[in-house]
Amino acid sequence: MKGMAQVLLDVSICVALSACSRAHPSNLDGAQIRAKLNTIPLDQQVDFTNREWQLIMSPQQFYVMRRAGTERPSLSGNALDHRNGTYVCSACGNPLYRAETKFNSGTGWPSFWQPIRKEAVHESSTFSAIFGVEVSCARCSSHLGHVFNDGPPPTGLRYCMNAVALTYREASPGPVTLAFPRADQGRP
Numbered sequence: 001m002k003g004m005a006q007v008l009l010d011v012s013i014c015v016a017l018s019a020c021s022r023a024h025p026s027n028l029d030g031a032q033i034r035a036k037l038n039t040i041p042l043d044q045q046v047d048f049t050n051r052e053w054q055l056i057m058s059p060q061q062f063y064v065m066r067r068a069g070t071e072r073p074s075l076s077g078n079a080l081d082h083r084n085g086t087y088v089c090s091a092c093g094n095p096l097y098r099a100e101t102k103f104n105s106g107t108g109w110p111s112f113w114q115p116i117r118k119e120a121v122h123e124s125s126t127f128s129a130i131f132g133v134e135v136s137c138a139r140c141s142s143h144l145g146h147v148f149n150d151g152p153p154p155t156g157l158r159y160c161m162n163a164v165a166l167t168y169r170e171a172s173p174g175p176v177t178l179a180f181p182r183a184d185q186g187r188p
């Protein structure tokens with residue numbers, strides 16, 4: 001009888017453990033997801049589910065960055081700050097644009113004539129006359145905005161971004177060596 005009780009105990013522990021391990025991936029809370037994000041080196045891609053993003057983003061950020069929405073333009077959208085810092089992805093912290101490449105496009109959305117480096121952003125292969133080419137973060141695939149061919153010199157490009165998708169950092173990033181896949185690799 002003692003042996004049988006031990007077996008039953010082992011079985012119930014086993015069932016409890018397997019239930020625990022099954023539930024684990026979907027049981028992360030916002031703090032745990034942030035902690036997980038912080039452990040991923042900046043030169044590696046971030047592949048979170050929308051459910052995970054939703055736990056660490058504001059509703060507006062989630063609408064713009066994970067649903068490819070567009071925020072309303074604002075009077076401060078084109079304000080120039082004349083600082084030397086960097087705009088990073090609000091979702092994953094990937095450096096995207098240097099402040100000195102920001103210009104006043106008059107649209108009400110933050111506009112830049114060049115990303116910090118080509119590999120920092122992903123540009124969709126499809127073009128729309130109205131919406132331009134979709135631009136997303138190359139590290140976490142979050143939607144950022146669109147790029148148009150009516151920007152100022154020296155590039156003639158206008159990266160029209162949603163302000164909620166960008167976070168300003170005073171410090172410039174050091175030398176960046178990133179190895180993100182280019183173009184449509186890994187994209188649906």
Ligand SMILES: [Zn+2]
Pocket residue numbers: 089090091092093094137138139140141142
């Ligand atoms: Zn990102």
